Amino acid sequence: MSAFVALDAVSHSYGGAGGTLAVEGLTISVERGEFAAVVGPSGCGKSTLMKLATGLQFPFKGTVQVAGTLVTQPVKIAGMAFQAPTLLPWRTTLENLLLPLEIVEPHRSRIRRQKSEYVTRAEKLLASVGLDGQGDKFPWELSGGMQMRASLCRALIHEPQLLMLDEPFAALDAFTREELWCVIRDLHAASKITVVLVTHDLREAVFLADRIFVMSARPGRVLAERKVDLPRPRDLEVTFKPEFQSIVHELREHIVRARQ
């Protein structure tokens, strides 16, 4: 199978087989290096998708594969970021970035001896999202947008091959959100990492993604799959072009139908 992330006819429910289905017959495949977005009405099982793809939950029907292997345990080559930055307030921003390295192998056993190398790596990463020199500040000294940037860095510090984003910009104001779109766009362009973005925001999905999956209301299934061919690198200006608008419009139609 060539897909990097592949969900095949996956059904999953919470509270055992008798519970309500969160997703049913969900099939999604994302290629290596691709930027995929998943959109859908609230409660369509988008967060379940996150958990399935990172090995925090296992489907009772169907299979989940990441990087060619069946997911039977947490997927350590994945990084995750959520709407809440969830930075630890007792650690500086830099120490927050180092947290995943204290957990995941092989860094876990190295971090004590090679601290300075890792610190350099974290500082570089901070600089790449426009947070140069902010590492010594505590999270509460940063603005919401800056905290989100730091949270992205934390997701990327162990150089994952897959980045899972669950509505990462939902809590930010419109201008900060667009700034962060560009941050993500550049990170993706620079590293060729595979990204799965779960979002409510159709413009965000169209601006960032190569491929968009529209999910139905619970139990979640894929209603439509749409490739976005807008040339890269994309500028924010593209969001005002008619071809951009028409894709957004098309997706909106799907969502409206899904909500009925």
Added chain:
Amino acid sequence: MSQALSVRLAPWLYTLVLLVIWEVAVHLFRIPEFFLPPPTSVGRAIYDYWPAIYRNSLITLWSTMVGFALAVGFGLLLGLLIGWSRTIYAGLYPLMVGFNAIPKVAVVPILVLWFGIGFMPAMLTAFLISFFPIVVNVATGLATIEPELEDVLKALGASKLDIMRKVGIPRSLPYFFGSLKVAITLAFVGSVVSESVASNNGIGNLMLQAQAQFLVPLIFAGLVALAVEGIVMYWAMAVLERRMTSWAHRSGFAQA
């Protein structure tokens, strides 16, 4: 006068004003001394009975502090255990609530039955009354870890112990140190209650004897001694809290 200086002086000034009002009221309304002694008589009693007050204060302080120390150790341990597992939480929580609802005065006779009078029942009552808030606070700190953060770490292969060490325990520290302030004042209540029922020593016993001999100013002197001890220990806990978890104050974390 600068703002900072007036804030520093305010507690002393307010206390002084309260004492003056008390003194004046007693004289103005001709309240008899055996009903409510004026602060001057209480001060006089403190001076007259200083050796007894001093000795008994130390005894009360000792049993309170030993009970409190036990409560800290035991409360921390139980709190971590309860926060660790949902099953343990579900199993122990109703038991603890029920136990906490029992008036500790009612337990003193049982403690006397087991351990005799004096230090043991006072110390144990202080312990029993003060461990509950510590347990609840530590468990709360652990139970309110953001699920997203837990997911991030679990996906990296973090064990339960990793999550506890990196997130749970540091996170529950502000709750823990906050609970010490509540617990230490409760511990005094426990030891004094026990002393006034089952001891030949301590401030509780001193007040009981003063009552029997109708030395009303001495009863109040005992109250003052307790208040002073309580304030000093509370203040010490507050300083400890600020020292250990200053990040929580600056980030507005867990501000109840």
